[in-house]
Amino acid sequence: MPERGGTTTQSVLEDPASYDDLSDWRTVPDMLEGHSHTEGTMIHKGPDRRSEWGIWTRTPGHWGCDVERAEFCHFLSGRTTLTHEDGDRIEIEPGTVVSFPEGWVGTCEVHETVRKVYM
Incomplete structure (x- = not known):
C-alpha cells in the first residue's frame, strides 16, 4: 500500500496499471458528447496542498477541458x-x-477507457 499524504515519506506504487483501489470521482457534468465517468485515487498530497499524484481513469466521451494547474501524465x-x-x-x-x-x-x-498516472 502506498504512503498517502505524508510530507517526508516516499510514495511508491509498484503496478499502477492494475491498482484497483479507486473511488468514484464523478460523472463528467459538462459533456459535449457521450456519458463519461471518472474513478481515481490520490496516492500523495504534498505539504503545499497543491502538488499531488495519483491514478485516474475515465470512460469514453467528449468534453471541454481546462487545466487549472500544470499537470504531468x-x-x-x-x-x-x-x-x-x-x-x-x-x-x-x-x-x-x-x-x-x-x-x-x-x-x-x-x-477507449483511459488510465493514467498524473502529477
Whole structure:
C-alpha cells in the first residue's frame, strides 16, 4: 500500500496499471458528447496542498477541458484525442507521456477507457 499524504515519506506504487483501489470521482457534468465517468485515487498530497499524484481513469466521451494547474501524465491504457483550442491535436495511446501547462484549454475525447498516472 502506498504512503498517502505524508510530507517526508516516499510514495511508491509498484503496478499502477492494475491498482484497483479507486473511488468514484464523478460523472463528467459538462459533456459535449457521450456519458463519461471518472474513478481515481490520490496516492500523495504534498505539504503545499497543491502538488499531488495519483491514478485516474475515465470512460469514453467528449468534453471541454481546462487545466487549472500544470499537470504531468503518463498514460497506461486506452486511447484519447486531446485537442488544444488552437487546433493542435495529441493522440494518446498506452505509454504516452504528456505535460500540460497551467491554463491549457481544449477538448478531450476518450475513445477507449483511459488510465493514467498524473502529477
